Structure formats: structure tokens, C-alpha cells
Amino acid sequence: MKLSLRTRALIGGVISAFAAVGVGVVLLNSYIDQVVMKRFDQALLDRHTQVVVALSYSATNPLRVNDMVFDPGFERPYSGRYWQISKSNGEVFTSNSLLGEALAETGKTAQITVKDAVAFGGEPIRVASQRVTLEDGTEWGVTVAETKVELTAERRRTQQSLFLAFALVGLLGVAGAFVQTMAITRPLQILRADVAQRWERDEELRANDYPDEVSPLVEDINRLLERNREIVSRARRQAADLAHALKTPSAILRNELTALSERELEIDASLDALDRIDAQLSRSLARMRSANSGFATKSSASVNESVQRFAPLFSAVAERAGKTLQIDCVEDHSVRMDSQDLEEVLGNILDNAVKWSNSQVNLSAAVFQGTLEILVEDDGPGIPEEAKREALRSGGRLDCSTPGSGLGLAIATDILQAYGARLELGVSKGLGGLAARIILPDTVRIAPSVANC
Amino acid sequence: MRVLLAEDELVLSDQIKSLLVAEGRAVDVVLDGDEAHFLGSTEPYDIIILDLGLPNRDGISVLKNWRREGVDTPVLILTARDTWSERVDGLDAGADDYMTKPFNMSELAARVRAMLRRKSGQTNPVFEVDDIIFDSRNGRVSKNGIPVDLTTQEVAVLSYLIHNSGRLISRTELSEHIYEYDGDRDSNTIAVFVARLRKKLGPNIIRTIRGRGYLIDAT
Numbered sequence: 247m248k249l250s251l252r253t254r255a256l257i258g259g260v261i262s263a264f265a266a267v268g269v270g271v272v273l274l275n276s277y278i279d280q281v282v283m284k285r286f287d288q289a290l291l292d293r294h295t296q297v298v299v300a301l302s303y304s305a306t307n308p309l310r311v312n313d314m315v316f317d318p319g320f321e322r323p324y325s326g327r328y329w330q331i332s333k334s335n336g337e338v339f340t341s342n343s344l345l346g347e348a349l350a351e352t353g354k355t356a357q358i359t360v361k362d363a364v365a366f367g368g369e370p371i372r373v374a375s376q377r378v379t380l381e382d383g384t385e386w387g388v389t390v391a392e393t394k395v396e397l398t399a400e401r402r403r404t405q406q407s408l409f410l411a412f413a414l415v416g417l418l419g420v421a422g423a424f425v426q427t428m429a430i431t432r433p434l435q436i437l438r439a440d441v442a443q444r445w446e447r448d449e450e451l452r453a454n455d456y457p458d459e460v461s462p463l464v465e466d467i468n469r470l471l472e473r474n475r476e477i478v479s480r481a482r483r484q485a486a487d488l489a490h491a492l493k494t495p496s497a498i499l500r501n502e503l504t505a506l507s508e509r510e511l512e513i514d515a516s517l518d519a520l521d522r523i524d525a526q527l528s529r530s531l532a533r534m535r536s537a538n539s540g541f542a543t544k545s546s547a548s549v550n551e552s553v554q555r556f557a558p559l560f561s562a563v564a565e566r567a568g569k570t571l572q573i574d575c576v577e578d579h580s581v582r583m584d585s586q587d588l589e590e591v592l593g594n595i596l597d598n599a600v601k602w603s604n605s606q607v608n609l610s611a612a613v614f615q616g617t618l619e620i621l622v623e624d625d626g627p628g629i630p631e632e633a634k635r636e637a638l639r640s641g642g643r644l645d646c647s648t649p650g651s652g653l654g655l656a657i658a659t660d661i662l663q664a665y666g667a668r669l670e671l672g673v674s675k676g677l678g679g680l681a682a683r684i685i686l687p688d689t690v691r692i693a694p695s696v697a698n699c
Numbered sequence: 700m701r702v703l704l705a706e707d708e709l710v711l712s713d714q715i716k717s718l719l720v721a722e723g724r725a726v727d728v729v730l731d732g733d734e735a736h737f738l739g740s741t742e743p744y745d746i747i748i749l750d751l752g753l754p755n756r757d758g759i760s761v762l763k764n765w766r767r768e769g770v771d772t773p774v775l776i777l778t779a780r781d782t783w784s785e786r787v788d789g790l791d792a793g794a795d796d797y798m799t800k801p802f803n804m805s806e807l808a809a810r811v812r813a814m815l816r817r818k819s820g821q822t823n824p825v826f827e828v829d830d831i832i833f834d835s836r837n838g839r840v841s842k843n844g845i846p847v848d849l850t851t852q853e854v855a856v857l858s859y860l861i862h863n864s865g866r867l868i869s870r871t872e873l874s875e876h877i878y879e880y881d882g883d884r885d886s887n888t889i890a891v892f893v894a895r896l897r898k899k900l901g902p903n904i905i906r907t908i909r910g911r912g913y914l915i916d917a918t
Contacts, residue, residue, distance in 0.1 A: 486780065490752050493779035494708045497801035501714040504804050524801050528781065535782075555787050586784040593783025 251434070252427050259423020267416040271408060278404055286372065286397055287360050293317070294358065294374040294390040297329045301388060305380050308339040319343065326369070326393025334385045351375045353387035362394070370394040433460045441467060478584075485534045489527075496524055525653050529660070536587050536661040546692060547585035549611060549620065550578040552592055560596045560607075569603055571596075574610035579618050580692040587661050594654030595622045595669075595682045602626035606677055616688035623674035623681045629655075634671045655682065665690050700745040700815055700858055701725040701876045705735035705761070706777070707753055715748065715777075718804050719811065723838050723854040727880045732756025739765050743875050744772050745859075746814055748807075751778040751789065759792050766793035773814045777802070812836060819862040826861045828915055831900050833861050840900070847899050852877065856892045860905060865917030867908055 249257075293315075300314035308331050312320065319327030320341040330349045331339040338348055347366050353375035363373045375389040433456050440451055450468050453461040500520055503513045557573055564571040581588060599607045603624035611620045629637070637655035659669045667686045674681040702724045706712040709730070716726045727742070729735045732753040739747055739761070751758035762774055773795040778785075781799035789797050795817075796810055812835050816824060826833040830843045838854045840847045849857065855877040860868055870889050877889075893905055893913060906914045 489781065490779040493781075493800040494711055498708070498710050498714065500801045501711070501804050505714075520801075532782075555791075556783070559787060559790060586782055589784040589787070590782050593786070597783075 252431050255427035255430060256423060259426065260420050263416050263419030263423060266419065267412045270415070271412050274408060274412075275405060278408070279401065282397070282401060282404075286392070287374075290360060290372055290374045290390060290392050291358070293327075293329070293392070294376065294388065297331070297390055298376070298378055298388050301331055301378070301386060302380055305382060305384060305386075308333075311339065312342055315341075326371070326395060328365075328371075328389075328391045330387075330389045330391075332387040332389075349373065349389050349391055351389045351391075353377045353389050363391070365391065365393070370398070372397075433457050437464065437467075482535055485531045488534075489531050492527055493524075496520065496527070529653060529657055532590065532657040533660045533664075536590075536664040545582075545584045546580045547583050547588040548578055548580050549588070549618070552585065552589045553609065553611075556589070556592060556596060560600055564600050564603075564607060567600070569600060569605050569607065571600065571607045571609070574608065577611065577613075579611065579613070581618065581686050581690050582692060583665050583667075583686075583690065587665070591658040591661050591669075591684060592620070594658045595684065598654045599624040599626070599680065599682065602629075603677075603679060608677065613691070616691070618686040618691040620684040620686070621681060622684075623677045624679040625674070625677040626679040628673060628680045629671070638669060638671060658682075658684075700855065700862065701743070701879070702727070702811070703735065703738055703742070703744045703747040703772075704728045705730075705732070705739075705748065705753060705758065706750045707731065708750075714804070715807065718808055720851075722808060722812075723851050723858055724811075725855065725877055725879045730754070732758065732761050736761045736764055738880065739772065740768055740770055742880060743872070745818065745862075745876060746811055747772050747774045748777050748811070749774055749794070751776060751780050751785075759789065762789075762792045762794060773818055775807075775810060775814060777807070809836070815862060819864075821862070826864075828861065828864065828904060829901075831904055833857060835862075842900055849896075849899065852888075853892055853896055853899075856889070857896055857900075860913060860915045864915040867912050867914050869912035873913065 296315050296317075297311060300311045301308060304310035304314060311329070311331065315329070317327065319325045320329060320343050322343055323345045325343045327341075328344050328349060329341045330344065330352070332352045333339075338352075340346070340348060349363075349365065351361075351363055351373045354377055356377055356379075358374060358376040360372065360374045363371050365371045371391045371393050373389060373391045375387065377385060377387050379385050437451075437456060437460060440455075450471070451464045453464045453468070456464050500517070503517055503520065507513045507517075553573060557571075561571045596607070596609065599622050603626045605625060607622065607624045609620070609622050611618065613619070638659055655669065655671070662669050662684065665686075667684065667690050670683040670685060672681045672683065673679075700723070702719050704712055704715055704719070704726055706715065706728065707730045712728045712730075716728055719726045727738060727744075729738055730753075732755045735747075735749065735753060735758075736756060738744075749758045749762060753761070758776065758778065762776075765772070765774070774793065775796045775798060776789045776794045777798045777800065778789070779800045780789075786797045786799075795814055798807060798810060812824060816822065816835065824835045826835060832841045832844075834840075835858065838849075838858070840849055840854070840857065856873065859873060859876045873889050874885075893907070897905060904915065906916070908914055
């Protein structure tokens with residue numbers, strides 16, 4: 247499965263945030279290291295200069311250097327800050343902080359050197375050493391050292407603060423990526439909702455309502471919708487033209503056959519064949535219309551409106567035959583179906599029920615677990631099992647030559663299956679005749695509006 | 700009874716016309732929507748049979764125009780458009796009945812008869828006036844139970860008068876309802892048909908209101 251745009255954007259955002267934070271941490275840490283070390287070395291060199299100057303004034307008594315270089319660090323034992331002066335004859339003078347210990351570095355070159363070393367007890371130190379020649383011509387090795395323990399601790403504290411700050415920046419980066427993703431994908435979410443809503447209302451999407459990057463997609467969707475509508479409309483037109491082109495000659499043939507029968511000619515086989523042609527034609531044309539509807543168009547139809555439209559017609563037909571059609575309150579459910587297809591289903595089922603009932607036909611509708619069921623019951627004889635099975639088999643071949651063979655039910659089945667809905671035929675519990683149940687699942691049903699009956 | 704048949708398929712319109720003429724109807728056939736609209740608006744038809752897929756103007760729009768103009772002639776739609784939506788649309792547009800092709804001629808004839816009966820407020824297809832019985836289903840007439848042989852024109856005159864029993868019918872109205880649009884409407888022949896009917900059915904069945912027309916008393 248392809249990763250969603252949101253996941254991709256989030257992963258990208260997180261990776262870039264971590265990369266930026268990682269590189270930032272390394273670079274900044276290195277820079278801070280350099281600056282701190284430079285300052286540390288500079289302070290070390292300054293102290294070295296102080297000691298050299300003090301020595302130049304007290305070469306005769308180097309121990310006075312302790313007094314001249316006033317720094318508590320040089321006085322406090324093992325403070326980590328030391329100086330050491332060594333005379334060319336091997337005599338060595340040290341700061342009080344060394345307490346008689348000696349540093350290994352003694353200053354062997356005229357060029358001052360700064361380097362890392364290890365003091366007594368393994369203490370890491372930074373050492374600046376130089377061999378200096380005083381005005382009186384004497385040569386001295388001057389070494390100044392500073393412990394690195396404090397420097398290392400300081401660096402660790404700085405790094406910790408730095409990591410914390412960058413972790414915060416990283417989190418902000420991830421949050422930013424998330425917000426950015428939401429902002430970028432929001433128009434797509436709106437588009438999706440709009441497509442669902444406007445398709446149902448058969449409206450076009452307005453490209454200007456969307457960002458520049460999304461509007462070409464919207465225009466493509468509009469073109470696709472238009473094309474779907476054209477295909478459906480063309481198919482229906484063709485079905486209507488075909489119906490007209492075939493049914494009128496069929497009517498002429500039928501009339502000719504009737505005229506022949508009046509001259510006492512045998513026409514039963516011909517009439518039977520013509521009946522089959524007519525019935526198969528009706529079913530094929532209905533299937534042709536519905537096959538191109540389905541979900542190709544996102545039209546919607548109101549069950550209540552269709553029922554109310556049919557009520558006067560079927561009530562009048564029933565009344566003329568001395569029967570009663572009772573329509574129970576039908577909530578105004580909308581379904582994702584073309585209204586003509588919905589009415590074809592209702593019309594065929596109601597027609598069948600009124601035709602075969604003895605005295606009573608009931609129509610009701612209810613929702614069970616998200617599925618809308620429209621129930622049409624009658625008190626007639628029902629239909630034979632064989633015809634029932636054949637009627638429910640979409641696309642099945644049907645013997646249409648006898649009335650009541652279920653052509654209308656077969657057409658209803660074909661149409662419903664094109665929409666992912668179905669027809670169930672059973673026995674009416676209340677009336678004892680046929681119970682035709684139109685099952686419209688939640689993929690077809692749209693949430694109801696206000697009841698209107 | 701005069702019928703307007705709007706059907707663009709010549710063979711079919713001939714078949715229907717033959718059927719209706721055999722039942723004593725005067726039938727005008729038109730082949731397009733404009734002509735149908737014109738004749739339906741200007742001639743006093745008793746029933747109109749209307750195809751929806753007519754050239755020039757669609758049958759539904761012709762029907763809506765008639766109803767808008769106050770033409771209340773009963774209209775039977777006869778069409779290949781057989782979806783239930785189209786049926787309801789046709790009835791909602793003002794049609795009184797709807798038949799889809801292919802159809803049985805006998806059913807068409809029965810529906811035409813039923814519509815004519817409804818128009819005249821009758822429910823029984825068999826009309827009884829005194830000792831005369833007129834069966835509108837087959838145009839047969841009997842007097843005191845004995846069949847009477849009538850010509851097609853005589854049946855047409857009797858049928859119109861009996862469907863409108865209790866109402867005074869002028870010679871002009873009678874001729875408008877028994878002759879086709881292009882027929883020779885000689886009102887003197889009406890008097891001849893009435894005279895023959897009186898001779899065959901008895902002198903009192905059709906009353907003449909001098910200078911105004913004819914009347915069959917309502918039973």
C-alpha cells in the first residue's frame with residue numbers, strides 16, 4: 247500500500263528536523279569548544295606572561311615570584327593552577343599550590359608551547375612552557391599549568407544545555423512539520439468532503455475555492471464528472487431511441503398478428519415469440535439504463551418524494567380494482583440513486599403488488615442498523631419459488647411470455663444490483679402474500695432529513 | 700365520437716385508425732407535434748391518443764400546452780417510453796391514461812371506451828334508454844332484446860347522443876363529433892341518420908328540439 251501524503255509529509259518533516267538538529271548540535275558544539283579552549287589558552291598564556299615578568303624582577307630570589315604573582319589559585323594546595331621555574335643549573339622553584347611536587351614540562355624552547363599533559367595523580371592539565379633568557383643573561387624554564395577538570399565539567403554542562411535546547415528545537419520542528427502537513431492536506435480534505443457533498447447535489451466544484459496547486463485537480467474532477475454525466479445521458483438516450491425504434495415495429499407486428507387471428511389463422515407460436523422479444527427487450531433496456539447509472543453519477547433521490555409521486559397513481563389503480571394501497575409514514579430518506587432508477591424499482595414492485603393482491607397492499611420503510619428497507623407487502627397468492635429465484639438472479643434469462651412471471655421484479659433486481667443494493671422476496675407476515683423487501687445499505691442510503699408525511 | 704390520433708409511425712397509425720373507425724369513431728391522424736397541438740386546440744375531439752416521441756414538438760410539451768390553454772379533452776398517451784418515471788410525468792402533465800408500446804389493440808379500444816364513458820359520467824359500458832340497449836363495447840344495439848342492425852354512421856350518431864344523454868346536442872356539434880376533419884359535413888345527412896335511427900329504434904328515442912338540435916333523455 248502506498249504511504250499517505252500525511253505520513254510522507256510527517257516522515258519527511260521528522261527526518262529533516264532531526265538532520266537539522268544533529269548538524270546544528272555538532273557544529274555549535276565544535277564552535278563552542280574552540281572558543282572556550284581559545285579563551286582558556288589565552289588565560290593560561292596571560293598567567294605565563296605574569297610569571298615571566300615577575301621572574302624578571304626577582305631573578306635573584308625566584309621564590310618572590312609567589313608574592314608578585316598574586317593569585318589565590320597559585321597559593322591553594324593542589325588547586326589545579328601551578329607555575330614552575332627551573333634554572334639552567336637544575337634548581338627548580340614552584341608555586342605554593344604544587345606543595346613540593348614538580349611538573350614534567352620545564353620549557354625547553356624559546357618559542358612558547360601550549361599542550362595537554364598529565365599532572366601528578368593523573369590530573370589532566372594544560373601546560374604553557376617556554377625557555378626565557380633574562381637581561382642578565384640567565385636562562386630559565388618557565389611553565390604555567392591549569393587543570394582541565396573544571397574546563398571539562400564546564401564543557402559537559404554547556405553540551406547538556408545545548409542538547410536540551412536542540413531537543414526542544416527538534417520537537418518544535420516535528421510539531422511544525424505536523425502543523426504544516428495539516429495545513430497542506432487541509433484543502434485536499436475539504437476537496438474530498440466537497441466532492442462527496444456536491445456530487446450528491448450534482449453541482450460542479452469551483453476551482454477558485456482551492457489553492458493553485460489543487461485547482462487543476464478540481465478542474466480534472468469536474469471534467470470527469472461531466473464526462474460521466476454525458477456517458478449516462480448518452481446511454482439513456484440510446485436506450486430511449488432503441489426502445490422507440492423497436493417497440494413501435496413490435497406493436498405493428500402484434501397488431502398484424504391479431505388481425506391474422508381474426509381470420510382464424512394460427513398465431514399462438516408467433517405471438518409467444520413476440521412476447522418473449524418484448525419482455526427481453528424491456529429488461530435489456532432497463533439494464534442498459536441502470537448499468538450506466540450505478541455510481542457513475544453521484545445523483546441522489548428522495549424515497550419519500552418518489553413514494554408521494556406514485557401514491558395517487560397506484561392508489562387510483564388499486565381503488566378501481568376494489569383494493570386498498572396503504573402507505574405508512576415514510577421518513578424522508580435520500581439514497582445515492584438516480585431518481586428514475588429508484589422510481590423504476592418502486593413502480594415495478596408496487597405494480598406487481600397491486601396487480602396480484604386480493605384486496606390490500608402495504609408500503610412501509612424503516613432503517614435497521616444503517617440499512618434502509620422499503621417493504622411492499624400484499625395479500626395475493628405470492629409467486630412460485632422458481633419465478634422467485636429467477637427474478638432475484640440478476641441478468642438471468644426469464645420466461646417472460648406469461649403474465650406474472652416476474653419481469654418487473656427482475657428489472658428491479660437488475661437496477662438495485664447496479665447500485666450495490668438488493669431485493670429480497672418472502673412471505674408477508676401481516677398479509678400472507680408476497681413481501682418484497684428493497685434493501686438499501688448505508689453505502690446507498692444518505693442520512694435522513696426531517697420526516698415529511 | 701371523434702378521436703385525434705397523434706402518431707408519427709404511418710403503419711401503426713393506420714392500424715389504430717382502422718380499429719377505431721370500425722368502432723364508429725371519426726379519426727383524424729396527425730404525424731407531428733405542431734399539427735397535433737393545432738388540431739387539439741381548435742377541434743372538439745372526444746378523446747386524443749398522443750404519442751410522446753413526435754417530430755417537431757414533444758408530446759409532453761404539446762399536452763402541457765393544451766392543459767394550459769384550457770383544453771380538457773381526455774388524453775391517452777401511447778408511447779414507447781415505458782419507465783415508471785415517464786408514466787408518472789405523463790399523468791402529471793395532464794394525461795388521463797398511459798399505455799406503453801407494444802400494446803394489444805383490444806386493450807387500446809377498451810381504454811378508449813372507458814375514457815369516453817368516464818367523460819360522460821357513465822360507469823356501465825351498456826347504456827339503456829327505455830327499451831333500447833346500446834353496448835358501447837361492440838356498438839351493438841337491441842330493442843326489446845332483439846338485435847337491430849345499424850350502419851357505422853348510425854352507430855356514431857347514436858353513440859354520441861347516448862353518451863351525452865340529457866344534454867341538447869346541436870346539428871353542428873353532432874357533425875363535428877361524427878365526421879373527420881376533412882370529411883363532408885353536410886348537416887342534412889345528420890337529419891337523415893336521425894330519421895333512420897327513429898325508424899329502426901322507435902320515434903321517441905331521439906327528440907328534436909326545433910331549431911336547436913336533438914336530445915336523448917337521461918335515464
